[in-house]
Amino acid sequence: MLIFLTDNILKTTPEYSEFRLIVCLENLLIAYFEGKHILIAESRTISNYQKIAKLSERAKASLDKIKKFVRKGGLDIKNEFPFYIQIVYARKSKITINKTIINIPIWYFEDSNAIQETIILGEHINDARFFYQLAYAYLTTKKKLKTAQIKIRAKPIHGGGSSTNDVLHTKCKDNTLCLCIVDTDCKAPNTKFGNTAKSLGLSQNKQQEWQNISKQSDNSITIEKNSALAKAFAINVHEIENLIPTCLIESSLPKNSPDNIFDKIDILKKWEQNDANEWRKFIDMKNGLRCYDIQTFKYWKKFIQTSSKNECNECEKKTDCNIIFWEGLGNKVLAQVIEYMDKKTPHKIAEFFDFNDNSLVKLSYELLTWCCASERIRY
Secondary structure (H helix, E strand, O other): OEEEEOOOOOOOOOOOOHHHHHHHHHHHHHHHHOOOOEEEEOHHHHHHHHOOOOOOHHHHHHHHHHHHHHHOOHHHHHHHOOOEEEEEOOOOOOEEEEOOEEEEEHHHHOOHHHHOOEEEEEOOHHHHHHHHHHHHHHHOOOHHHHHOOOEEOEEEEEOOHHHHHHHHHHHHOOOOOEEEEEOOOOOOOOOOOOHHHHHOOOEOOEOEEEOOEEEEOOOOEEEOOOOOOEEEEEOOOOOHHHHOOHHHHHHHOOOOOOHHHHHHHHHHHHHHHHOOHHHHHOOOOOOOEEHHHHHHOHHHHHHHHOOOOOOOOOOOOOOOOOOEEEOOOOOOHHHHHHHHHHHOOHHHHHOOOOOOOHHHHHHHHHHHHHHEEOOOOOO
């Protein structure tokens, strides 16, 4: 995350002595030293902090590097993200979010948990690993950030599907910054979100939500005291496999894959050539498209009329439906894609994605904002 240090954060309060505040500043500077986040500040602010004798050598090395970065126009990096953290003095009792600025009191960083790398929480571990790779791929398309030698740093973890909400709130108690990303489980456009997304307070009208809000108005949000900065975000597709381009899926298939898997890929390609691609975000990539889907959702009935001449009869359950329009790719798609992405450069992975797609850019931009970091200092 991008963190901006203001010039009054060492102002003491009845509760926070100078020593405690310096510990907080030290923690922030060590996070920068270790390449976990990005820190910037005005040059005069950095100069004032450089005079503090109690700071460690690593903290002072961080201040030196930040100063050099700022002198080269580093403050302009704030314009590259939709929001950033601003550290304010300890008298402030809660986190407040005002459009593009997240104001966090410096006392938040007294515990070293708060300065660890951002957590990417997915429903499953491969989900989180995919999001991490996507952030790195998207970074390669941002020329100004590449010039500034920005990195991606995050810790992917999983929530276990339906228990994701519980895991998120457990992480909030640790005060570690956390971005939780879940599937909508929508079977067609504009349908209701699934239970996991709903448990996080997400819906068609609210696809992202800051957690532990104590007060909200049109212009600002206040987070409960002693709660982590965390957000839940729903990807605007049925599930994560829908984000993966067909060409990337095909490239990731093992050479010994059965012929029928390539036949299924070919059907997807033909549909993508002949129809608007909104359907690609909602088709069940793992289990396919059956008569049950046609009967349940008008969207698929209209779609299949332009894609197949097969008759569709009544079905009560999808699992009992034997009329199959497209069989699906099975449960191994994501794991195979992750294995492939791990072996390729972020530049190569970026070539597969259409970063002109608004939904994909929105997700990628969110990931980049939460996971951006500096290079680790080595001396």
